[in-house]
Amino acid sequence: MAEKPRIALVVGSGSVKCAAALGLWKALDHEGIPIDMLVGCSGGSIYASTMSLGFSLDECIEYTQTLWNEKVTNEKNWRAMLSAVFPKMFKFGHDFGMISDRQMMKNLHQVFGDKTFADTKIPLTIMTTDFYTGEQVPLSSGKIVDAIRASIAIPFIWSAHRVGDRVLIDGAASNPMPVDIAIKEGAEVILAMGFQAPLPSKVRSVSRYAFHINGIMTNNLYQSNFAFHNAVHHAEIIPIFPDFERSIRLFDTDQIPYAIEQGEKATQEQIPYIRKLLNL
Amino acid sequence: MEINITKGNVDIIAVSGSIDALTSSELVKTLNDHIHDGHPNVIVDFGKVEFMSSAGLRAILASVKEARAAGGDFRLASPQPGIDKVLKMAGFYNIVKIYPTVEEALASFG
Amino acid sequence: MKKHLSIVIGSGSILCAASLGLMKALKREKIQPDMLVGCSGGSLYAATLALGFDPAAIHEMTVDMYKNDIVEGYTSNLRAAMSGETRFNETSGLVDDKILMERLQTIFAEKTFADTTIPLHIVATDFYTGEEVVLSNGRLVDAARASSAIPMIFPPWKINDQLLVDGAVCNPLPVDVAIKEGSDVIIAIGFELPMRRRMNSYTAVTTHFNSLYMNNILKSTFAFYNAAHHAEIIPILPSFEKQIGGFDHHQLPYIIEQGEKAAEEQIPYLKKLLEN
Numbered sequence: 001m002a003e004k005p006r007i008a009l010v011v012g013s014g015s016v017k018c019a020a021a022l023g024l025w026k027a028l029d030h031e032g033i034p035i036d037m038l039v040g041c042s043g044g045s046i047y048a049s050t051m052s053l054g055f056s057l058d059e060c061i062e063y064t065q066t067l068w069n070e071k072v073t074n075e076k077n078w079r080a081m082l083s084a085v086f087p088k089m090f091k092f093g094h095d096f097g098m099i100s101d102r103q104m105m106k107n108l109h110q111v112f113g114d115k116t117f118a119d120t121k122i123p124l125t126i127m128t129t130d131f132y133t134g135e136q137v138p139l140s141s142g143k144i145v146d147a148i149r150a151s152i153a154i155p156f157i158w159s160a161h162r163v164g165d166r167v168l169i170d171g172a173a174s175n176p177m178p179v180d181i182a183i184k185e186g187a188e189v190i191l192a193m194g195f196q197a198p199l200p201s202k203v204r205s206v207s208r209y210a211f212h213i214n215g216i217m218t219n220n221l222y223q224s225n226f227a228f229h230n231a232v233h234h235a236e237i238i239p240i241f242p243d244f245e246r247s248i249r250l251f252d253t254d255q256i257p258y259a260i261e262q263g264e265k266a267t268q269e270q271i272p273y274i275r276k277l278l279n280l
Numbered sequence: 281m282e283i284n285i286t287k288g289n290v291d292i293i294a295v296s297g298s299i300d301a302l303t304s305s306e307l308v309k310t311l312n313d314h315i316h317d318g319h320p321n322v323i324v325d326f327g328k329v330e331f332m333s334s335a336g337l338r339a340i341l342a343s344v345k346e347a348r349a350a351g352g353d354f355r356l357a358s359p360q361p362g363i364d365k366v367l368k369m370a371g372f373y374n375i376v377k378i379y380p381t382v383e384e385a386l387a388s389f390g
Numbered sequence: 391m392k393k394h395l396s397i398v399i400g401s402g403s404i405l406c407a408a409s410l411g412l413m414k415a416l417k418r419e420k421i422q423p424d425m426l427v428g429c430s431g432g433s434l435y436a437a438t439l440a441l442g443f444d445p446a447a448i449h450e451m452t453v454d455m456y457k458n459d460i461v462e463g464y465t466s467n468l469r470a471a472m473s474g475e476t477r478f479n480e481t482s483g484l485v486d487d488k489i490l491m492e493r494l495q496t497i498f499a500e501k502t503f504a505d506t507t508i509p510l511h512i513v514a515t516d517f518y519t520g521e522e523v524v525l526s527n528g529r530l531v532d533a534a535r536a537s538s539a540i541p542m543i544f545p546p547w548k549i550n551d552q553l554l555v556d557g558a559v560c561n562p563l564p565v566d567v568a569i570k571e572g573s574d575v576i577i578a579i580g581f582e583l584p585m586r587r588r589m590n591s592y593t594a595v596t597t598h599f600n601s602l603y604m605n606n607i608l609k610s611t612f613a614f615y616n617a618a619h620h621a622e623i624i625p626i627l628p629s630f631e632k633q634i635g636g637f638d639h640h641q642l643p644y645i646i647e648q649g650e651k652a653a654e655e656q657i658p659y660l661k662k663l664l665e666n
Contacts, residue, residue, distance in 0.1 A: 096592070096595055129602075132585060132586075132587060133585055134585060134601075134602035134603075134605050134606055155599045156595075156599075173599070173602060173603060173606065174606050175606075190334075194369075199518065199519075199520070202479070202480075203478075203479050203480040204477075204478070204479055205471075205474075205478055206468070206471045206472055206478045206484075206542070207472075209478060209479075209480070209482070209541075209542055210541075210542060210596050210599070212480075213541040213542070213555075213559065213600065214599060214603065215520075216515070216519070216520025216559060216560075217520070217559055217600075217603035217604070217607060218603075219520050220520055220559070220560045220561075220607055221603065221606055221607050221610055222369075223368070223369055223371060224371060224607060224610040224611040224613075224614055225610045226369050226370060226371075227369070227370045227371025227372075227374075227614040227618075228371075228610060228613040228614040228617060229334075230334040230337045230338065230370045231337070231338060231341055231614060231617035231618060232617055233334055233338075235301070235335075236300070236301045236333055236334055236335055237333065237334035238333050238334075239333070239334075239366060239369065241365065241366075241369070273298070273300060273331065273333070276302060277301060277302075341617070341618055344618070344620070345618070345619070345620035346620070347620075348572065348620035348621070349620045349621065351391060353572060371566075371611075371614050371618070374522065374561075374566035374569075374570070374611075374614075375566050375569045375570055375615070375618045375619075376570065377570060
């Protein structure tokens with residue numbers, strides 16, 4: 001392994017569970033281990049962004065709690081719902097989403113303002129998916145707000161987001177835990193934090209059904225990508241999969257402190273091995 | 281990491297500790313030597329494996345391919361829950377026969 | 391040592407008929423597979439080939455299968471379900487599966503996996519967990535029905551108390567089954583689903599998202615299988631320049647021809663592999 005191995009942190013999709021990344025950071029910080037590169041996908045893009053901009057841990061916790069609260073998910077997009085039932089009367093298009101993004105955009109602006117990828121202290125990549133072709137589109141330039149908004153555009157929940165001349169959606173639709181970005185960039189030690197998508201136990205409507213199928217396909221994609229990345233990486237990928245005994249659903253924002261705690265615990269278990277790898 | 285070999289109809293290779301970037305090359309060497317010593321069928325007992333990283337997974341994968349190319353098979357037995365989760369995530373259940381106990385793995389070779 | 395040869399036929403509805411072209415090319419060379427694996431639309435071809443049906447009969451079966459009455463009632467059922475007029479849950483589908491079942495019954499009757507002359511495996515997905523379920527015994531009607539239960543369109547299908555959907559939800563081109571069973575040479579015939587540019591209904595978007603995910607899972611699993619297999623996987627990926635809709639059974643000759651063409655390109659290499 002190189003003299004000073006480069007450490008990448010990859011935070012996969014998992015909505016509020018991604019807050020576990022802050023716990024991971026806390027544990028590394030405690031040991032004085034720096035991160036050289038950040039990659040985020042979907043919910044993970046929010047945490048990767050705040051960390052890369054050089055905010056303190058407390059600021060990150062505070063900002064992400066402001067960002068992601070119930071208000072964000074409360075405002076239904078009635079026009080979109082009607083367009084699903086009466087596509088001719090209420091024009092139906094790629095901008096379909098069940099929840100209005102007004103509050104989300106407002107919150108994102110409050111935290112990130114007009115900051116761009118050029119303002120980051122640690123190099124950052126955010127994963128999104130091309131809505132039309134399904135290809136992964138990693139973003140590493142432009143406004144952070146746009147990149148996050150695109151990366152969290154969960155199918156059926158939030159509408160797709162236009163960035164430049166591309167229409168983008170949730171990075172989880174192509175690459176839920178984008179370890180490959182860190183491999184390509186030459187990181188030697190990759191901390192891969194990933195989460196299974198929560199699956200509803202009861203499916204009671206067409207939209208829930210569609211959402212359930214998306215969830216299981218995201219999980220399968222997450223698993224097959226991870227399998228491939230493990231088989232081809234030349235150095236070391238350390239999986240950090242926090243355990244959640246409580247069931248945390250997509251928008252259970254009150255569970256953020258618990259997620260952080262579990263992330264810290266899962267990381268602490270790996271600290272001795274990470275130290276050995278880094279010759280500390 | 282420690283490796284113990286129990287001879288039998290099909291040899292059982294028990295691994296304990298951590299299979300990672302610091303230990304995996306030793307495991308690959310042991311397994312490959314064993315396979316090419318006329319024992320292409322192996323059972324690897326995972327009961328006491330505590331941790332597995334990507335280097336460990338790649339080592340196992342290399343030996344699986346080695347065993348099959350030599351006309352045998354590589355089967356895994358008794359992974360603990362934490363390791364089982366990693367094996368599932370890394371796609372091993374799709375491509376390797378994995379059994380809850382060593383006895384079942386033995387029986388699978390008939 | 392004789393090499394063990396498997397053929398894996400991936401999902402792709404009517405495009406899966408390209409596997410008939412592949413079989414034609416293999417037959418000419420007197421190459422017989424030792425195992426067949428099928429997923430979703432591919433399960434129909436894997437199963438009928440494993441039963442030893444002749445290509446003409448399978449061709450006829452395809453023409454009969456993909457008539458568009460098979461999805462009758464879709465639009466009105468969707469509207470009723472979206473507006474809450476009718477209930478929709480995990481056992482529902484937007485299309486009555488009566489016609490599909492009749493056609494599958496005509497093809498397979500009461501035949502089981504035990505009746506096949508070539509070992510056969512069919513892949514489906516557990517509806518609740520999303521995990522891969524490999525079917526290797528029981529009635530072929532059930533296996534084919536479960537494997538091709540396109541999400542939302544056809545109701546999932548229960549086998550031994552397990553609710554199953556389309557195999558493409560977990561593994562559109564299940565090469566893993568052949569790897570695990572110890573095959574040496576694996577011919578994998580797979581299809582990317584067409585991506586839409588225009589979407590003007592909830593259905594169109596849902597179908598688009600499903601195809602998008604399935605294509606990405608196809609690429610991702612295939613990448614892993616290539617890294618994990620000890621011998622050789624020969625991909626056969628027929629290209630279709632013409633637009634082919636789900637029920638374009640008049641395009642069948644073209645589809646089969648493209649499959650045969652793609653297969654022929656690989657025949658010399660395949661023969662060398664099998665001789666060695």
